[in-house]
Amino acid sequence: MTSISSSIIKTTLLTLLSFTSLYCFYKSHHLKKKSPSISQNPNPKTNKIFYISQTGTSKTLANRLLELFNLNANHFNFDIVDIKDYEPEDLLKETLVLFVVSTWDDGMCPQTCRFFENWLNESAEDFRVGSLILSQCRFGVFGVGSKGYGESYNAVGKEFAKRLRALGAREILGLGEGDVDSGDLEQVFEVWSEKLVRVLKGGGEGNEVVGDGGGLGYKIIGSHSGVKICRWTKSQLRGRGGCYKHSFYGIESHRCMEATPSLACANKCVFCWRHHTNPVAKSWQWKMDDPLEIVNAAIDQHTKMIKQMKGVPGVKAESLLEGMSPRHCALSLVGEPIMYPEINTLVDELHSRRISTFLVTNAQFPEKIRMLKPITQDSLKALQEKDQRTVYRLTLVKGWNTEDVDAYANLFDIGKPDFIEIKGVTYCGSSATSKLTMENVPWHSDVKSFSEAIATKSNGVYEVACEHVHSCCVLLAKSDKFKVDGQWHTWIDYEKFHNLVASGKPFNSKDYMAATPSWAVYGAEEGGFDPEQLRYKKERHHHKKETVDRVGE
Numbered sequence: 001m002t003s004i005s006s007s008i009i010k011t012t013l014l015t016l017l018s019f020t021s022l023y024c025f026y027k028s029h030h031l032k033k034k035s036p037s038i039s040q041n042p043n044p045k046t047n048k049i050f051y052i053s054q055t056g057t058s059k060t061l062a063n064r065l066l067e068l069f070n071l072n073a074n075h076f077n078f079d080i081v082d083i084k085d086y087e088p089e090d091l092l093k094e095t096l097v098l099f100v101v102s103t104w105d106d107g108m109c110p111q112t113c114r115f116f117e118n119w120l121n122e123s124a125e126d127f128r129v130g131s132l133i134l135s136q137c138r139f140g141v142f143g144v145g146s147k148g149y150g151e152s153y154n155a156v157g158k159e160f161a162k163r164l165r166a167l168g169a170r171e172i173l174g175l176g177e178g179d180v181d182s183g184d185l186e187q188v189f190e191v192w193s194e195k196l197v198r199v200l201k202g203g204g205e206g207n208e209v210v211g212d213g214g215g216l217g218y219k220i221i222g223s224h225s226g227v228k229i230c231r232w233t234k235s236q237l238r239g240r241g242g243c244y245k246h247s248f249y250g251i252e253s254h255r256c257m258e259a260t261p262s263l264a265c266a267n268k269c270v271f272c273w274r275h276h277t278n279p280v281a282k283s284w285q286w287k288m289d290d291p292l293e294i295v296n297a298a299i300d301q302h303t304k305m306i307k308q309m310k311g312v313p314g315v316k317a318e319s320l321l322e323g324m325s326p327r328h329c330a331l332s333l334v335g336e337p338i339m340y341p342e343i344n345t346l347v348d349e350l351h352s353r354r355i356s357t358f359l360v361t362n363a364q365f366p367e368k369i370r371m372l373k374p375i376t377q378d379s380l381k382a383l384q385e386k387d388q389r390t391v392y393r394l395t396l397v398k399g400w401n402t403e404d405v406d407a408y409a410n411l412f413d414i415g416k417p418d419f420i421e422i423k424g425v426t427y428c429g430s431s432a433t434s435k436l437t438m439e440n441v442p443w444h445s446d447v448k449s450f451s452e453a454i455a456t457k458s459n460g461v462y463e464v465a466c467e468h469v470h471s472c473c474v475l476l477a478k479s480d481k482f483k484v485d486g487q488w489h490t491w492i493d494y495e496k497f498h499n500l501v502a503s504g505k506p507f508n509s510k511d512y513m514a515a516t517p518s519w520a521v522y523g524a525e526e527g528g529f530d531p532e533q534l535r536y537k538k539e540r541h542h543h544k545k546e547t548v549d550r551v552g553e
């Protein structure tokens with residue numbers, strides 16, 4: 001009897017499950033079929049910024065967001081859409097959608113959005129639709145409302161985010177909330193938007209990003225024969241936003257290449273690293289890249305990238321032309337490559353072509369650093385005795401190291417670098433190897449406070465010299481060396497440097513310093529952005545006309 005009833009229960013359950021599955025399958029299939037607009041979507045690959053607006057506030061903000069994305073057009077392709085003109089079921093085809101939505105009438109959305117809102121609510125509440133129908137879609141919501149309405153403050157934004165999540169869409173940035181009556185709506189929105197851009201850029205948008213080019217304006221996406229394979233951020237060639245290395249030192253990003261000498265043990269010995277750091281183990285053989293080949297490959301790689309940019313909207317012909325003759329090379333000697341024995345030949349080869357060199361490494365092998373020929377800038381820990389410019393670069397991670405002012409001050413005291421770059425961490429998404437979230441990404445104001453605290457701690461040895469708001473980066477410089485008659489000299493006179501190298505006589509960093517332009521100085525209203533550079537602006541009104549405007553006009 002018991003076994004009969006249990007088998008009945010089992011059969012009933014199985015039948016129910018089968019019906020449920022069949023129904024879910026039917027519903028999702030039906031949803032897709034029922035949606036002729038999906039195929040009508042003129043450009044389903046284009047991401048969307050939706051706005052819901054009655055009196056125009058959200059619409060204006062949405063347009064601002066679009067403008068911001070257009071400035072980063074190499075990363076993003078967005079269209080702006082009034083939600084009333086959108087077929088809700090087209091959402092199933094979207095991969096990235098952003099909403100700027102207002103709340104009205106005690107928590108309701110404006111009349112024009114009711115159809116969309118109903119679809120969203122019904123779909124989210126209908127268990128048959130399933131929680132995965134928007135699983136390919138990422139989204140972000142910014143709500144516009146007034147705190148004066150108490151509990152219904154930004155109710156629509158909150159509800160939208162909740163519904164989208166329930167349908168399987170992935171929220172890329174926490175809900176932004178702006179209060180129209182607070183007086184800071186625009187700032188709050190700007191901060192949220194900038195954060196959004198950073199998140200989306202950090203996510204790589206399909207690029208396999210290995211590094212950020214040390215802030216040199218390109219993303220490293222691989223490595224081959226000692227040369228990093230990079231993808232330029234087109235804004236560098238357009239000039240927009242610039243790079244903090246331009247603001248701080250006068251480096252032209254589009255003329256900067258990167259090379260990493262590779263080094264391997266010829267005996268394929270797993271312990272070779274330790275053996276070779278021991279001077280006694282001289283009999284070991286390294287397998288290494290030829291310095292000349294490294295330089296040629298780096299130039300080849302760089303010019304290839306520049307050529308690829310030809311015809312890209314907004315990229316200036318003069319930048320392409322300049323880019324074809326690189327002027328700087330970042331030599332990455334982080335880890336094993338620091339042992340590369342031919343480093344001085346490599347540096348010589350670059351200098352003979354009047355390509356200045358920036359060394360990026362760590363401080364494990366001070367002896368190797370001491371043996372280096374003059375380069376334009378070292379980036380090491382224990383470099384007190386170097387005559388050339390030395391810099392530490394410190395990445396700030398909120399909640400990890402932003403409180404460690406004393407410890408860092410001690411560290412700076414050991415190396416006494418000429419410069420300290422303090423930069424907010426770039427969010428690259430959370431993964432098994434990185435538990436960082438957007439909460440860990442400092443604001444520019446956090447970076448400024450930390451930098452000022454470090455400067456105070458140094459008792460006047462360091463002062464805040466430059467900032468680049470766009471990169472959340474501040475430069476501290478030794479005031480006795482680089483501040484002459486009250487004027488900062490953090491830039492480099494590259495011509496002078498090459499002439500000094502060619503002279504063969506000893507020289508030091510003061511011999512080739514150049515005045516920092518006023519727009520790059522800490523506290524300047526330009527925030528480190530070169531006003532001479534051009535802003536790329538895409539008009540999307542009728543014929544998608546493209547124009548180039550001057551910033552500040």
Ligand SMILES: Cc1cc2nc3c(=O)[nH]c(=O)nc-3n(C[C@H](O)[C@H](O)[C@H](O)COP(=O)(O)O)c2cc1C
Pocket residue numbers: 052053054055056057058059102103104105106107108110144145146147149152153154155180
């Ligand atoms: C009659 C009225 C009702 C409103 N109700 C709410 C509300 O319930 N919650 C809220 O956060 N804001 C509320 N607001 C504030 C609006 O969201 C705010 O005015 C916003 O700027 C409108 O955006 P829009 O111009 O894009 O339509 C209300 C405003 C009005 C005039």
